[in-house]
Amino acid sequence: MTTTIFAPILPADLDWQGDIPVARDYDDPYFSRQDGIAESRYVFLNGNRLPERFSTLSSGQLFVVGETGFGTGLNCLLAAQCFLQTAPPQAHLHLVSVEKHPLTLKDMRTALAHWPELASLANALLTEYPPATPGQHRLKLHPRISLTLLYGEAEQCWSLFQHPVDAWFLDGFAPACNPDMWQPALFAEMARLSRPGTTLATFTAAGFVRRGLQESGFVMNKNKGFGHKRHMLTGEIPHGSPASCPADSPSVIVVGAGLAGATTARALAERGCKVTVMDPDGIAQHASGNLAGVVYSTPSAHLTPQNRFYQQSYSHALRWLARQAFPRDKSDGQLNGVVQHYVDDKQQEKLTQALETGAWPSSLLIAQGEHAAELVGGGYLRPARWCQHLLDHDNIRIEKISVTAVHEGQPATVTLDNGQSRHADAIVLCTAANTTTLPGLQWLPLKLIRGQVSYCQATEASRLWQQAQCHGGYLTPALDDLHCVGATFDLHNDSPVTSEKDDQANLAQLERYLPRLWLELGGQQINIVDRRVAFRCQSLDFLPLCGPLPVATENPHRPATGLYLNLAHGSRGITGTPLCADLIADLICKHPLPVDQQLVDALAPERFIVRKRKKQSGWTP
CATH class of the missing domain: 3.40.50.150 (Vaccinia Virus protein VP39)
Structure with missing residues (x-):
C-alpha cells in the first residue's frame, strides 16, 4: 500500500x-x-x-x-x-x-x-x-x-x-x-x-x-x-495515437438492492451502462430497510487511509444527495446538520483536534458549545426511499430473483435459483454478509453485528426536533410521527427476533447521554410502537470491500475477470456507498477513479489476501 x-x-x-x-x-x-x-x-x-x-x-x-x-x-x-x-x-x-x-x-x-x-x-x-x-x-x-x-x-x-x-x-x-x-x-x-x-x-x-x-x-x-x-x-509525446476510447457501455448485473446495490446501479446507469439489479426480496429489505438512517462521519485529525475515506465519502455523499435533489421533502428526511455529542473526554479531544488542526474545515465541522460538534450538511433520511429514488432510471431493470453462484470470464456469469444462467460484461456483488454463502467466497473476512432500533411515538415536544443527534447511539426527528432510537451493537447475538431488553438498552443510552431529549420524548412513559433488527456487515479493518474480486488461489493478486465487490459498509452505508459506487463504476467503465491510489489500495478486497500471505511468510509491517 x-x-x-x-x-x-x-x-x-x-x-x-x-x-x-x-x-x-x-x-x-x-x-x-x-x-x-x-x-x-x-x-x-x-x-x-x-x-x-x-x-x-x-x-x-x-x-x-x-x-x-x-x-x-x-x-x-x-x-x-x-x-x-x-x-x-x-x-x-x-x-x-x-x-x-x-x-x-x-x-x-x-x-x-x-x-x-x-x-x-x-x-x-x-x-x-x-x-x-x-x-x-x-x-x-x-x-x-x-x-x-x-x-x-x-x-x-x-x-x-x-x-x-x-x-x-x-x-x-x-x-x-x-x-x-x-x-x-x-x-x-x-x-x-x-x-x-x-x-x-x-x-x-x-x-x-x-x-x-x-x-x-x-x-x-x-x-x-x-x-x-x-x-x-x-x-x-511522439508517435501519436487517438484519445482513449473505452468499449461500448458495458452490461452489468448488480446483485443486491440495498444502499450499496442502488448506488452502484445508479452510478453505472449514469455512465450509459445497461444494469440489471437482482434481489429476491426487493428493494432495501435488509440492513438498508430501517425507517431512518443518519448521514454522518467520524472526524479525526489523523489523516490515515481509514479516516480519509470517512471524510471523503462524507462530502462525496452530500454532493450525490444534492445532485439527486434528495431528500425531496421533509417526509424523506432533512440535511440540516448532525449534532455529535461528546460521550467522553477521548471523543471530545478527537473532535477538537480535528477542528483545531484544520483537518476538518469549518465547512464540514463546527463546534456546538462545549459538549458537542455539528457535522455540517449531514442529516437523516429514509434509506428505502433513497434506494427507490436511485433505482428509478431508464438504464436500470430490477428482478426479484436469487443468485446462487457467480463465475468469472468474458462475459461473467451468474447462476440463478431456477438453474438458468445470465451473462454480463461485469457483475457486482452488493450482498453484504450473504456474499459468503456463494460458492468459493467463504474466505471473505466479514463479520455480522446485530443491531436493534426502537421506533418511539412522537410527543408534542419531540415533534419540534429538527436535527439528528448522535451520542453513544442516535436519535432522529420524527418520520411518520415516529423517532428512531438506536441502535444496539451486538457481536455475539445472531437472533433476528426483536427483544424488549434491547429497547430498554436503547432508551437507557438515550437517557444517559441526552436526558433532556429523553424527557421530551416521554421519559419513563416513552411509547415504543415498533422495533426492527438488522445485521450490519463489517470487515475486519472497518473499511468496505470495494473493487475487483480477487481469486484465493495460487495467484491471489489476479483479479477475477468481470467480478467486483461493494460491501461491508457497517453502520455508515448511507455515507460510504456513493463514493464506492463511483469507484466501481469507473473501474468497470475504465474512467479516471474518484479516489487516489492509497484509498484504492485501502478498499481493495485483495488487501486481506495480501496480509494473510505476508503473515504466513513471517513478514511484519
Missing part, C-alpha cells in the same frame, strides 16, 4: 486588486490582467489543439485533460465550454486538476463572477465545490463532463493518480514565484501518465522547464506567447 502522508489543506490567501485575485504567498495573479479568457484559450486550448481534437472524437470516446494548477478554474471551464461546442454528443470529457491552496467558496464565487459567459458551467462548479480537505474530489459539471480536483502538492497528487492523460495544462504561478512546483519530479509524473500523442501547453518558456520536459520524453516547441509575452511552450 502507498504510504504517502497527507496534511490539512490551507486555503488560498488572496489580495484582491480590483477584480483580479493575487496570491499573497506567490505575489502572482491567478489570470492575465490583460485578458484572462483570451490568454487561457490561446495558451491552453489552442496550444493543445483542443477544438480540433474534440471535434474528431467518436461516440463514446473519453478525453482526459490534466492540469497542474486549478486556481479559479478558468482553464477547466473554458475546456468544458469548448468541448460542449465542438465534441460529438456521446463523447465524454474528464478534467483532472491539482490545487495546493484552493480558493474559499466565497472567493471562488467572486472570481467566477468576472466571466458571465461561463455562468452555466461556473454555477455547476460552485454548486459542487468541495471542502478544503486533502485528496481527490469528484464533481459533475455536466452529464458528459466530470472534474476531479486533487487537493495537495502537485507531485504527490499526481504520483497517486493512474489514468492516462491526453492533454496537459502545465499551469501554476510563474516558475520564479513558485519554484517548488516546476520540478523534474513533476515532469516525470506527467510523462508517466502520458502516452503517444499526449500534448502539453504552458505559458512559460523558461529554459529549465523546456529542458526538464524534454528529458522526461516530451518533444518541445517554443511558440509565440500571448499578448506582451514573447514565447510559450508546447510539447507532445
